Amino acid sequence: MRPVVQKEIAGCGIASVAALAGVSYEQARAVAATLGISAADPRLWSQTAHVRQLLAHFGLRAAPGEATFQSWAALPPLALLATKWHLERGQPFWHWAVFARGPDGPVVLDSKQALRSNIRTDFGRIKPKWFIAVSRP
Numbered sequence: 001m002r003p004v005v006q007k008e009i010a011g012c013g014i015a016s017v018a019a020l021a022g023v024s025y026e027q028a029r030a031v032a033a034t035l036g037i038s039a040a041d042p043r044l045w046s047q048t049a050h051v052r053q054l055l056a057h058f059g060l061r062a063a064p065g066e067a068t069f070q071s072w073a074a075l076p077p078l079a080l081l082a083t084k085w086h087l088e089r090g091q092p093f094w095h096w097a098v099f100a101r102g103p104d105g106p107v108v109l110d111s112k113q114a115l116r117s118n119i120r121t122d123f124g125r126i127k128p129k130w131f132i133a134v135s136r137p
Contacts, residue, residue, distance in 0.1 A: 001100050003109040003118035004028070011039040013051045015111030016080055016096040020134060021058035031057055046093050048132065051080065055134065063133040072123050076133040077101045081108065085129035094129065 006015035007025050014037075018028035032038065035057060037050045044050045052062045062080070069081070078101070082094040097120075098109040108120040120126065 001098070001102070001109065003098075004111055005113055005118055006039075006111040008039040010042075010045055012096040012111050013044045014039055014054070016098050016109070017051060017054045017058065017060075019098050019109050019111070020055065020060055020078070020080075023058070028054070028058075042091075042093070045096065046091055051096065052132075059137060061135045061137060066130045066132055068130050069128040072106065075099050075101075075106075075131060076135075078134045078136075079131040080134055081126075081128040081131050083110075083126055083128050085127075097126070097128075099128075099131065 001019060004015045004018040004025050006012050011025065014028045014032050015025050018025050021028065032054055035053055037044060037054060041050070048066065055062050079099045081097045081099050083097050084095040086093055097111070100107055100109065108126055110118050110120050
């Protein structure tokens with residue numbers, strides 16, 4: 001799996017789904033638009049329904065609920081992470097990233113444009129609050 005860099009300031013949800021689906025950001029953004037999903041809509045990074053809908057469109061299964069992050073070792077093989085979780089005027093917001101266990105070990109695929117590498121192994125610096133387990137059929 002390869003990281004996908006977000007092309008919009010709030011496009012982390014679209015980029016994370018693109019990485020999981022193995023498509024480009026532009027392809028995932030086009031599909032999202034047909035589903036009425038936009039990076040400009042705060043629901044993409046303050047609720048889970050839009051990202052779940054996009055995952056389903058690409059044939060990916062999301063666990064029905066969110067699980068509290070306990071440890072890196074306790075994560076499933078594939079998950080969407082809610083990182084940088086914070087409240088703005090009482091509403092939760094977060095940054096989406098992908099956790100994957102691969103043949104070379106676990107990594108976080110982080111779509112943020114400013115990163116030197118979008119494949120992260122600096123787990124001590126990443127602070128997930130919760131996650132959604134993802135599986136392929």
